[in-house]
Amino acid sequence: MIEHLPALMIAVPLFGAFTTPLFKKKPRAAALWALSITAVTLCLGILLVKEVTTKGMMIYVFGASSPGLVLPSGYHVPVRIIFEVDAMGAFMALSAVLMSFIGAMYSYSHVKFETGLEKYYALLLLLEVGILGMVLTGDLFNLFVFLEIAGISGSALVGFRNYRGEASEAGLKYLIVSAVASLMVLFSIGLLYGEYGNLNMAYLSTQIGFNTVDIIALGLLFTSFAMKCGAVPTHYWVPDAYSEVPAGINPTLLVATYASLYALFRVSFSLFGKVTLTMSSVGWIMSVIGVLTMFIGVTMALVQKDVKRLMSYHAISQTGYMLLGVGVGLTVINDPAKMAAFGRDAMAGGIFHIINHIIYKSLLLMTAGALFYVTGTRNLNEMGGLARKMPYTTIAFIVGAAAISGIPPFNGFASKFLIYETSYQLNPLLAIFAMVTSILTLASFVKVFASAFLGPPVEKYENVGEVPKPMVAAMLILAALCILFGLFPNIVLNKLVYPAVDALLNLSGYQTWGGVL
Amino acid sequence: MTTVIIKTTTKYLAALILTFGAYIIVHGHLTPGGGFQGGAVFASGLALLIVACEGDVIRERFKKVPLSALESVGALGFLGMATLGFMGYTFFRNVIANSGFPLFGEPTPLGINPGYLNTGGTLPYMNIFVGTKVLAGLTSIILVFYLLLEVRENE
Structure with a gap:
C-alpha cells in the first residue's frame, strides 16, 4: 500500500471535502470530521516524508497498471498524469498537512458561532487538496488545475465572514488575483504544449531551449507565481486576504501562498533548469x-x-x-x-x-x-x-x-x-x-x-x-x-x-x- | 415575470433539452461532450422550467429536492470510481473496461464502428456522477439567484 501514498494524499482529503457538506445543521460533527480527516492526512504526510527521504523520489502514474510505469511499452513520451514526489515536494506537503491539522483544531472553537460551518470545513479540506496537488504533481496542466482549486476555495474562505463588507471585498480581490495568475499560467502552458506537444514537466524540461516562445513562457510563469506568492510589486492582495480570513484558515492559506512559491522554484530550477543554468x-x-x-x-x-x-x-x-x-x-x-x-x-x-x-x-x-x-x-x-x-x-x-x-x-x-x-x-x-x-x-x-x-x-x-x-x-x-x-x-x-x-x-x-x- | 410565450415554448422545449442533456452525459465516452457539458445542458433545461413557473411553485417543489446532497453524492461517486483502481492497480485505473461486467464492461471492438454504448468501463460511470454533480450545482446557483430576485421585487 505504501506505493499508493501520493494518490492517497489527494484522495483522503478529497473524500473528506465531499463528505463534510453532508453534515448540514451539525456543525460540531462537521468540525470533528474535518479534524479527523486532517489528522489522517497528517499521518500519511509523515509517512510520505519518511519514504521519500529514505528511498528517494516517488513516482505515481495515475491509471497505469502499476504506479511506476512511466513509459508503457512502445511509448517514448509519458502520456498519463504523473505525480513526481521528491524531497522538496514532500517537504512542502508536510507543511501543508501539519498546518491544515492545526488550522482545523483552532477553528473548532474559533468559528463556533458562525453559520455555514459544513461549507467552511469542506473548503478548508479542498484548499488542502489544492496545495497538496500543487506540490506533488509532475504534470504542468495538473499544476494549473490544483492552482485553481486552491485559488477558488481560498477566495471563498477569505470571504467567509460575508456579513462584513471588507471580507467580501478581500475575497473578490483574492479571486481576481488568482484568476489573472491562473490565466497567465494557462496561457504559458498553452505555449509550451503547442511547441512540444506534452505536459509532463520532466519531459518538457529536457526539450526546452533558448527560443523566444520559451522565454515568454518562463516570464509569464515567473510573474504569475510571484504574483500568487505575494512578492512586490504584486503584494497588494496579501494584507486584505490575510487579515479578513478567519484565523483558523490562516495557516493553510499561508501554505497555499508558499505552494505558489514552490511552483516558482520548480519552474526556475526544474522546468526551465536548462535555461537558468546559463x-x-x-x-x-x-x-x-x-x-x-x-x-x-x-x-x-x-x-x-x-x-x-x-x-x-x-x-x-x-x-x-x-x-x-x-x-x-x-x-x-x-x-x-x-x-x-x-x-x-x-x-x-x-x-x-x-x-x-x-x-x-x-x-x-x-x-x-x-x-x-x-x-x-x-x-x-x-x-x-x-x-x-x-x-x-x-x-x-x-x-x-x-x-x-x-x-x-x-x-x-x-x-x-x-x-x-x-x-x-x-x-x-x-x-x-x-x-x-x-x-x-x-x-x-x-x-x-x-x-x-x-x-x-x-x-x-x-x-x-x-x-x-x-x-x-x-x-x-x-x-x-x-x-x-x-x-x-x-x-x-x-x-x-x-x-x-x-x-x-x-x-x-x-x-x-x-x-x- | 413569466409570460405566455415563455410558458408555451417551455412546454415543448424543456423535455427536449432535458433529453439532450441526458444523451450528452450517457454518450460521453462515444461522442463529444461528457458529464460536465451534459450536466450544464440539463441544468439549463431546469433553468428554463424555473423561469417559466411562479416563485411559490418553485419554492414548494425544490424544498424536497436535496440538491447539495446530490452534489456530494456525485463527487463521492466520482472519487469512488477512481478508488476502484486501488484493487491491484493504481488510482483512476479503468478496471471495468473490457472486463465483461454487464453494465459498460463489454470489450471495445477495434476498427471503424458506429460506437457501442455498452463499453467504456468506469468512464460512463464517472460521466454520470459528474453530470449529477454539475446539474445539482448549477441548478442550486440558478435557484438562489431566482429566489433572491423574488425577494428584491417584493421589497
Missing part, C-alpha cells in the same frame, strides 16, 4: 525582488494599527527572505565553486525559512485571532493590559514575535542567519537590507506587544478570560515547534531541508523520474 539574470531578478519585497513589506507594516494587517505586511516581508535565499543559490547555480561555498547553504536558508515562517506567522496570526475572539476588535489602540487575562496567548505571542525578529534560540534565527551569511558573500548590500529588515520587524512587534498585552487594564475587557482549550492547544503546539526548530536546527536541516535543496538542484534526476528510465 542565465544568471533569473537568479538576480529573484534576489532583487526578494530584497524589495522584504524591505517594502516591513516599512508598510510599521505604520499599521490593525493587528492582523500589520502581521500580514510582515508575511510579505518574510517572503522576501525566501526569495533572497533561493535567488542567491539560483544566481550561482552555474558556478560549482561558489555553489559549494555558499549557494547550497543560501538555498537551505531560503527553504528552511519557508517552514519556519509558516510556523511562526501562523502562530502570530492565531494569537491575533485570539485577541479578536476576546475583544471583538483588531485595532491595537483599543486593546491593552491583556497579558494578565490571557497568559497562554501572551507566551505564544512572545515566542512568535521573537522568532520572526530572528532572536536566538528561536527558529527564525536559524534560517535568517544562514541567509545573512550567504547573501553577504554574493553582495554585502543584500545582507545589509536583510538585517535592517529584521531590526524593523523587531521594532514593530515590540509595538504590538506593548499596546495589546502591556499597560494598564482596559475597563471594557474587565471580564475577558483565556481563549478556549483547542485554540490554546493549537497555539502552544506551534510555539513548541518554534523553540524545537530553533534549538535543534541541524536535525531539521539534515533530515528535511538539505534533501529538499539537493532535490531542487538534481535536474537530471528530475528529468529521468528518479532514474526510472
Whole structure:
C-alpha cells in the first residue's frame, strides 16, 4: 500500500471535502470530521516524508497498471498524469498537512458561532487538496488545475465572514488575483504544449531551449507565481486576504501562498533548469525582488494599527527572505565553486525559512485571532493590559514575535542567519537590507506587544478570560515547534531541508523520474 | 415575470433539452461532450422550467429536492470510481473496461464502428456522477439567484 501514498494524499482529503457538506445543521460533527480527516492526512504526510527521504523520489502514474510505469511499452513520451514526489515536494506537503491539522483544531472553537460551518470545513479540506496537488504533481496542466482549486476555495474562505463588507471585498480581490495568475499560467502552458506537444514537466524540461516562445513562457510563469506568492510589486492582495480570513484558515492559506512559491522554484530550477543554468539574470531578478519585497513589506507594516494587517505586511516581508535565499543559490547555480561555498547553504536558508515562517506567522496570526475572539476588535489602540487575562496567548505571542525578529534560540534565527551569511558573500548590500529588515520587524512587534498585552487594564475587557482549550492547544503546539526548530536546527536541516535543496538542484534526476528510465 | 410565450415554448422545449442533456452525459465516452457539458445542458433545461413557473411553485417543489446532497453524492461517486483502481492497480485505473461486467464492461471492438454504448468501463460511470454533480450545482446557483430576485421585487 505504501506505493499508493501520493494518490492517497489527494484522495483522503478529497473524500473528506465531499463528505463534510453532508453534515448540514451539525456543525460540531462537521468540525470533528474535518479534524479527523486532517489528522489522517497528517499521518500519511509523515509517512510520505519518511519514504521519500529514505528511498528517494516517488513516482505515481495515475491509471497505469502499476504506479511506476512511466513509459508503457512502445511509448517514448509519458502520456498519463504523473505525480513526481521528491524531497522538496514532500517537504512542502508536510507543511501543508501539519498546518491544515492545526488550522482545523483552532477553528473548532474559533468559528463556533458562525453559520455555514459544513461549507467552511469542506473548503478548508479542498484548499488542502489544492496545495497538496500543487506540490506533488509532475504534470504542468495538473499544476494549473490544483492552482485553481486552491485559488477558488481560498477566495471563498477569505470571504467567509460575508456579513462584513471588507471580507467580501478581500475575497473578490483574492479571486481576481488568482484568476489573472491562473490565466497567465494557462496561457504559458498553452505555449509550451503547442511547441512540444506534452505536459509532463520532466519531459518538457529536457526539450526546452533558448527560443523566444520559451522565454515568454518562463516570464509569464515567473510573474504569475510571484504574483500568487505575494512578492512586490504584486503584494497588494496579501494584507486584505490575510487579515479578513478567519484565523483558523490562516495557516493553510499561508501554505497555499508558499505552494505558489514552490511552483516558482520548480519552474526556475526544474522546468526551465536548462535555461537558468546559463542565465544568471533569473537568479538576480529573484534576489532583487526578494530584497524589495522584504524591505517594502516591513516599512508598510510599521505604520499599521490593525493587528492582523500589520502581521500580514510582515508575511510579505518574510517572503522576501525566501526569495533572497533561493535567488542567491539560483544566481550561482552555474558556478560549482561558489555553489559549494555558499549557494547550497543560501538555498537551505531560503527553504528552511519557508517552514519556519509558516510556523511562526501562523502562530502570530492565531494569537491575533485570539485577541479578536476576546475583544471583538483588531485595532491595537483599543486593546491593552491583556497579558494578565490571557497568559497562554501572551507566551505564544512572545515566542512568535521573537522568532520572526530572528532572536536566538528561536527558529527564525536559524534560517535568517544562514541567509545573512550567504547573501553577504554574493553582495554585502543584500545582507545589509536583510538585517535592517529584521531590526524593523523587531521594532514593530515590540509595538504590538506593548499596546495589546502591556499597560494598564482596559475597563471594557474587565471580564475577558483565556481563549478556549483547542485554540490554546493549537497555539502552544506551534510555539513548541518554534523553540524545537530553533534549538535543534541541524536535525531539521539534515533530515528535511538539505534533501529538499539537493532535490531542487538534481535536474537530471528530475528529468529521468528518479532514474526510472 | 413569466409570460405566455415563455410558458408555451417551455412546454415543448424543456423535455427536449432535458433529453439532450441526458444523451450528452450517457454518450460521453462515444461522442463529444461528457458529464460536465451534459450536466450544464440539463441544468439549463431546469433553468428554463424555473423561469417559466411562479416563485411559490418553485419554492414548494425544490424544498424536497436535496440538491447539495446530490452534489456530494456525485463527487463521492466520482472519487469512488477512481478508488476502484486501488484493487491491484493504481488510482483512476479503468478496471471495468473490457472486463465483461454487464453494465459498460463489454470489450471495445477495434476498427471503424458506429460506437457501442455498452463499453467504456468506469468512464460512463464517472460521466454520470459528474453530470449529477454539475446539474445539482448549477441548478442550486440558478435557484438562489431566482429566489433572491423574488425577494428584491417584493421589497
